[in-house]
Amino acid sequence: MKKIPKKYQPRGFDILHEDIDIIVGNKAPGALTVAAKWNADDTIHSALNQWVRKGNPRSNKSVYVVHRLDQATSGVLIFxxxxxxxxxxxxxxxxTTKNYYAIVHGKMKKKNGTIQSYLEEDENYVVHSSQDSEKGKLAITEYEVLKETDQFSLVKINLLTGKKNQIRVHLSGEGHPIVGDAKYGKGPSKYKDLCLHSAVLEITHPFNKKRLRFTAPVPAYFKKLIPFDYD
Structure with a gap:
């Protein structure tokens, strides 16, 4: 088998599974899923297009976006x-089962529950939450507190819908923004890493219809803030 040149291997995306239909990997924090106004080329999507073409400029093979993770969010991503x-x-x-880990500021009064609201993005790309059904699309987030420290809480998320910035907006709205979230937190954060990680993705395979479960290990900075058996 011809060795694939290193320059065509995807950066910021540790491949967990690949078959004729899908590619699943662990996205690194800071990596863009798809093109943005400030960066059109250095993305996971672009890198995977090069990956499936194996360096052949005449190849018309492509990968197709199924969902997205925020740039600062790490974890399981499928194409x-x-x-x-x-x-x-x-x-x-x-x-599809979508489970996340998040570390938030403070101790949540309710240790488990469901957050439901309508989310709408403004012209500055900031997502706002409302109880008015005419002001956005329905977003539902289930959560459970797994461990607490004096400053932080480790929360497991079951994402029942998948709207932009949903988890970040919902937890911030509860008064417990995610650690490292400069956008939806309470002022500038001294923590540079966003503590939000897509830990589990369980899908029905498009060909054989079997349920497949993919997991991605949390970044090291999670364990520094809250030691826990994340596996």
């Missing part, structure tokens, strides 16, 4: 290898 697979995964996204 489709065809439009047909992309549509299947998106159409079945409600049946």
């Amino acid at each position: 489709a290898k065809s439009e047909e697979v992309q549509h299947f995964l998106k159409d079945n996204w409600k049946s």
